[in-house]
Amino acid sequence: MSIGAAVRRVRAYGGQFLLLAVLTLVVTLLVSGVPRLVNRLAEQGLRAQLTSEPAARRDLSYTSAGRNLSTTSVTGSARDKFDTLAEQMPPAVRAAVAERWYNVDAMPGRVIGPDLKARNLLVDLGLRAMPGVQEAGTLVEGTWPNETFVPDRPMEVALDADVARKLNLRAGSHLQIGHATRTGITDAAPLVVVGLFRPADRADGVWDGLPPLLRVTEPLGDGEPFVAVGVVAGVTMDKRAAAGWPVRFGWRYRLGVDNIDSRRLNELIDGLQRMQRSTPPDVELTQGVDVPLRAFAAEADAARTLLAVIAAGVLATLAGLVVLAATLAVRRRRAEFALLRARGGGTTAGARRSLAESLLVVPLAAALGWWLGTLVPGPPDPTVPYAAAATLLVTLALPLATLAVPAGGGARSDLIRARPSARRLTAEVSLLLLAGLAAVLLRRRGLTLGEVDPLLVSVPVLLAVAAAVLALRAYPWPLRLISRLAARTRGSVTFLGTARAGRSAVAAPLVVVVLAIGTAAFCAVVSAGVEASRDRAAERLVPADALIRGERFAPDTADELTRLPGVRAATPVLEERGQRLATDDLGTDARIAEAAVLLVDGPGLTAMTEKSGVEVRVPAALRTARAEPGPLPAIVSPAVAADLTRARLDRSAFISVQGQRYEFRVAGTAESFPLLPATTGRFVILPWQALPARNTTPVPTSLLVAGDRIDAEALRQAGDQGQERYQRTGAVTGRERPIGVTVDTRADVRQALGDGGANGVLAFGFVAGAAGGTVLGLLAIAFTVLAGARARGQVLSRLRTLGLSRRQWRGLLLVELTPLVGVSVLTGALVGAVLPLLLNPVLGLSAFTSGIPVRVAFEPGLVAAVLALGAVALGFAVAVEALNNRRLRLGEVLRLGEES
Structure with missing residues (x-):
């Protein structure tokens, strides 16, 4: 049993031991390297998902309610609260915070002055004290507001250069700020623009506070003011608060993409939940980062579960190959072990010899495989016990196979008994x-x-x-x-x-x-x-070649779309969320939970799916509905159908669509419906072509488009023009500009999935x-x-x-x-x-x-x-x-x- 003899036997049977060593190396390499690779892929996916979201989506924003304060230093109070809120965060959340800012805002007041009057501008100006603004911005004119309080000196403010240009202001512009009244302003205080600045990096999170500091908020309608925000010194804000002007605190903590560990997402999400439940009563917490984190965590959990199934199959196969390799090695040496027993060796003599040989080969191969696995980039998992267990089992495979060798050697082993043993x-x-x-x-x-x-x-x-x-x-x-x-x-x-x-x-x-x-x-x-x-x-999400979503489109927008190059057809869709069901045309509440309502042109949607090559079946009740007396046939979700049946309204119920109530009956149920998210559990689908005539007709909120080589930008322009036409020709017009439409093509949605x-x-x-x-x-x-x-x-x-x-x-x-x-x-x-x-x-x-x-x-x-x-x-x-x-x-x- 000397080491030299064992080394000679390993050399003599080098091919068999090489095979066993390679299998051991592969096993430990997989155990060590695959978790690292999976963690790296998960981190890359998490970074990509968070980066695709607006940076402000990762903000944990605390705000205080606007109120009058008489404290000597509101900026000092904000700074103290800033540190306190950070200390109260759960450890997982605090470790993920990469940047943080705080500010104190004075409520916007009406400003007047010669430069504003020259262009007849109506402006409300908010004041913001924000530490770090001088490092994040570059002066282009004038100076920063003075941090030293001087009695009887006008308040000093600095504005973004683009904001100032749009408001016809410059360094040196003198203004008055106060409360707006019908005849002018009250409690007027002098204000002077001392400097204009530009941000060193517009993507810097310091500028993401609301209301925005780098742009002017447009008027919401006729007679409404422009709203802008200027930067003031902390002492100016203290003075303004002491004068009784309402102020608001804001504290923002931004989670860093590189600070979030994909392996500890559940801890981070739980920490955000605890913060939501334990928010102090004097502040309000706003955050939306948990939504993408939960979506990614669900994907990562499903992927890791699937990987566990795949890994079980692969590792079980490798274990079987190790057993086969050991069996083949022992089968070739059967005569050697039989001779060893014949010369007086004990029952375990051959096993001890095989164990000595395995100890010379398997641990070294396992260590090499583990080391190669550590070279794979990515965060490691605690897999050392698994690698050690695998090494031990492979080491024992050859001795156990040796023990299983029968004492005799003359029987044939290529036959299966006709009747296997009990x-x-x-x-x-x-x-x-x-x-x-x-x-x-x-x-x-x-x-x-x-x-x-x-x-x-x-x-x-x-x-x-x-x-x-x-x-x-x-x-x-x-x-x-x-x-x-x-x-x-x-x-x-x-x-x-x-x-x-x-x-x-x-x-x-x-x-x-x-x-x-x-x-x-x-x-x-x-x-x-x-x-x-x-x-x-x-x-399901886009049952056509493209989907245009907006607020409200002019009725002729679908016809305008068909004139675009490559567009073969277009059909309108109307969707409204959270509509109450009623028992009669007067709007008597049916005491049933809210539901989403969707109006579709049944024949138009059917033709759209056929032209787009989409395998979506439109229910016959929607395809064949016609304008006739009586309730409209509707397709509803099972939850809505159950509630209507329980309330005995399945034959006649009412729902509001853009201010008009329509009577409908349950003509069928569906677990889901195209255009609605899979999570929508309550909905009512009505046939647009069967709506009764009313003084006002519904207008689409979305448009489905079928065509070849569709230009998304052309669709976007046509959709914006359709919204503008509706605004100009609708019953109510105003200066408020609609939000731009979004265009989703089915190919883009499929790629995003x-x-x-x-x-x-x-x-x-x-x-x-x-x-x-x-x-x-x-x-x-x-x-x-x-x-x-x-x-x-x-x-x-x-x-x-x-x-x-x-x-x-x-x-x-x-x-x-x-x-x-x-x-x-x-x-x-x-x-x-x-x-x-x-x-x-x-x-x-x-x-x-x-x-x-x-x-x-x-x-x-x-x-x-x-x-x-x-x-x-x-x-x-x-x-x-x-x-x-x-x-x-x-x-x-x-x-x-x-x-x-």
Whole structure:
């Protein structure tokens, strides 16, 4: 048992130990490197998602209610509160804060002066004390407001240069500020513009406070003022507050993109919730960062759960390959261990020898694999215990295989007993029952996404092993029948090949092949299901080639759109949220929860989907509705239908649309409807073409467009013009300008669903699982071939001696290996196709499809992929067998005997 002897044996069997070392290296590399890569992809996705949002979306904004203060220093109070609020934040939130600002605002007051009067401008000016403004801005004229208080000196203010130019102000402009009245202003105080500045970086968060400091707020209507904000010194604000002018505090804390750890999102979200609940009574907290964080966390949890399933399949396959490698190594050294026992060695003598050899190879390979994994960029996970456990198990694989070697060596091992032992049957039946029970428990119990659930990772492995056991029991019987039929025909190739295939003992190798191919097929099927569900989600959100959303469009906007190049058709849509249902035309409340109302032109929407090639079915009640007396046929959500039935209003109810009430009846229900988000659980869909005539007709709030090579900018301009025409020709006109329209094309929506967020992690899981499963499956097939190579070599040697030609030899090899490879590949593909049907409800993949449930269906391409993989696997198996026979030289195999 000396180290030197162990080293010599390792060198003598270098190929076998090299294979074991490579498998160990791969296992520890995956355990160490894959979590780092996944964390890096998750961080990249999180940064991309947060960066795509407005920077102000990451602000935690505290404000105080406007009130009169008589404190000697309001800026000092704001500074003290600024630090206190930061200290009260939960640790996870405080660690994510990258920038922070505070300011004190005096409520806008009416300003008058010669420069404003020259252009007849009506202006309200707010005053803001904001530390750090001198570092963030650059003076272009004048000076900054003086921080030293001088009695009887006018208040000094600095304005953004663009704001000043728009208001016809300059450095040195003298103004009066006070409360606006019908005859002028009261409590007037002198004010002078002492400087004009420009921001050093307009994207700097210091400028994001509201009301905006770098632009003028336009009037909301006729006779309304422009609103601007100027910068004053802290002492000026103290003076203004002491005079009784209402002031407002503002504290903003911006979360940094690089400060948010994707692995601790739940802690951050919980911290934001606690802040929302424990906000001090004298301040108000406004934040919206939890919305994108929750969306990303849902995607990341679903992706990590799916990765756990894929990793279980890959690691189980690698474990099977380790077992096969150890078994092959021990099988080649069976005579050595038998001789060791014959010379007086104990039962564990061979195992101790194998353990010494494993300790020389496996730990070093494991350490190398772990080190290579640490080179993968990305934050690490605490995976050292898993790597240590894997190293220990691989180290013990060879000694345990040695203990399993039978004492004798003359029995043939290439035959399967016609009647397996009761022990084996019991084990196999128990395995099948355990797999079925685990699958049922997983479906009934569900799981917590984002966590490695032992039941979740064990179910795919158990089902794959159970399917392999069934295949092992089933596939020899038809082969034996074919062999009997082939015995009656001329030629020996088919008979001998099927006979040997029906008697081959390949239990462990076939299980490993099924695991590997099942993992690859699972990834392919789920990936195809997610892609198809994303297509449906895009069609639901935009059931045409483009969707224009706005406030209200002129009725002729759809006709104007059809005149644009490439536009074939356009149809109007009207959507209003939060409408109350009534029992009569007078508006008597039905005491039913609010619902969204959607008006669609049934025939127009049907034609639109056909011209756009969208697979969206419009209910017949909406397509065939006509203008006639009585309630309108409506499609409602199940929740609304249940409420109406309970209130006995399913035959007649009323809902308001743009100020007009329309009577409707329930003509059908739908779980969801195009144009509405998947989360909308309460809605009423009315047919536009069947609306009764009224004094005022509804106008669209959205427009669907069908066409080829649509110019989104042209659609945007046409939509803006349609809104402006409505504003000019509507019953109520004013100076308020409508918000610009948004144009979403179906192609852009589909691309957005597949980009950003945790999609990088999901794509990595699919690619790595499919590629890894395929490669490991081919490697397992190679082990399967090598497991019976010695016996096949002896048979082929005898048959070649009896006159078997080289062509017949290749045919015999092909016939013998085809059933084995075909059964293993088909069984693995079947397992991979069934697993998504079982696991899909608990994986939470709808987070990647805008809430649309992922449907896993049969894909014709999977059949072609399985056939191609089977052909490749068969060619690979034949090539491995041919190379092995060439290395062994069949004549020597025959001369050396059974156990050579």
